[in-house]
Amino acid sequence: MPCTTVLVGKKATNDNSTLIARTDDGFFDVKKMIVVEPKDQPKKYKSVISHCEVELPNDPMRYTASPSVDPKHGIWAATGINAANVGMTATETITSNPRVLSADPLVELKKPKTKKEKEIPGGIGEEDFVVLVLPYIKTAREGVLRLGSLLEKYGTYEMNGIAFNDENEVWWLETIGGHHWMARRVPDDVCVINPNQFGMDAFDIVDAFGAKKENLCSEDLREFIKGNDLDTNQDGVFNPRDIFGSHSDQDHIYNTPRAWFMGRYLCPFSFTWEGENADFGPESDDIPWALVPDRKLSVEDVKYMLSSHFQGTPYDPYLNHDTGTRGKYRSIGISRTGVCSVCQIRSNVPDEIKGLEWICFGSTTFDAAIPIYTNVPKLPKYLTDVTLDVSTENFYWGSRLIGAMADKDYNKCIQLIDRYQMACFVEGRRIVKEYDKKMTESKDFSLASEANQKICDMAKEQTTKTLNAVVHESSVSMRNGYNRADN
Secondary structure, three states: OOEEEEEEOHHHEOOOOEEEEEEEOOOOOOEOOEEEOHHHOOOEEEOOOOOOEEEOOOOOOOEEEOOEOOHHHOOOOOEEEEOOOOEEEEEEEOOOOHHHHHHOOOOOOEOOOOOOOOOEOOOEOOOOHHHHHHHHOOOHHHHHHHHHHHHHHHOEOOOEEEEEEOOOOEEEEEEEOOOEEEEEEOOOOOEEEEOOOOOOOOOOHHHHOOOOOOEEEOOOHHHHHHHOOOOOOOOOOOOHHHHHOOOOHHHHHHOHHHHHHHHHHHOOOOOOOOOOOOOOOOOOOOOOOEEOOOOOEOHHHHHHHHOOOOOOOOOOOOOOOOOOOOOOOOOOOOOOOOEEEEEEEOOOOOHHHOEEEEEEEOOOOOOOOEEEEOOOOOOOHHHHOOOOOOOOOOHHHHHHHHHHHHHHHHHHHHHHHHHHHHHHHHHHHHHHHHHHHHHHHHOOOOHHHHHHHHHHHHHHHHHHHHHHHHHHHHHHOOOOOOOHHHO
């Protein structure tokens, strides 16, 4: 699942909250947002893709999820926040190399070739992670440990990066081959940028095998590295990206330019990103995984980065003139994104309302994000009642329609999109502020459902208004337009 991930520690945000965010870039997957109650969580889980069966604990918590509407390829819950105010986003497809994959092969489903042979299930993967982990963890660190144990037991059939956050910590886990993994606690003062590559460029292996304060990994990782001659580092430096990751030609077109754009946004003054003497360019292999931003970040900053189409650079596909590099690199905001969410765990409100999930659907360049209280028994129909048929009655299809039409007339429609995105942020924040105050004073946290409905009503109004305007602009510029005076 080609995606882009952004993680922000609490000291790097404007309000002391932790943020984990990701674009879920499938193949135009139709998505919805739901609440999964404990009674609806399976006792035994079976993967559609790999046929792997996993027995689950008997004490699941309520959690949000953004599954695919069509279940034929599995749930693909993607992202969510549970009742303990722990967020999870899974997963970021990452890269590896032949040395790793030959030493610990991916665990793929093996179908019988003859009637006498038995099927051998594969491991767990993107389809499964949220359902197998999120309902059972009370801290971000617990998420890493639970997922790590599952990977060691069942293996995985793909390379993945998974993020967890709670009120105080953000953790990032990356898989290594079929059964190995490593994870780091994201420093509080940094922002992590991870575009479909093995990302970690530093790891304290002494801590991982000692105090385990901020680094965790498979129990045999040192032996795995040594026994398979995987260490390519020089001068005693331990850089996991060099050991387990890739530096391919495809990375330089598809992956690293996204990190470059985000780094350029985060640290415009601390580093030089363009020109002959640039510290980092779009194809640099050493763009840092984590950066201390030049200013503190908000949800709006994260959404902006995840909506990127290389605006302000010669690589923007929407430029009016051909720079020779227009559209050269893969944008972050692309057409086939199904859902994008920012899981925000706040510190300045009561426990019952600490979790906010900022949700948006479709191409992030054109869609709008709205905040949703997650500790609720159900969500508004505008988010949940999504079908495979196009409709203006839900947020997914309304967002997808706006993007599909505005893309064709970008220069005429972008001002409409900017107003739409701004209105949803302004009104969404206003409603959250209003209801935070109401619930804090009254202790009636059931009002969160009322707030969510108000936010969705607002989003529907703004989406319809924008859709009307975009349809008009697209209609005016149709190529078969003609007037009598055109003779």
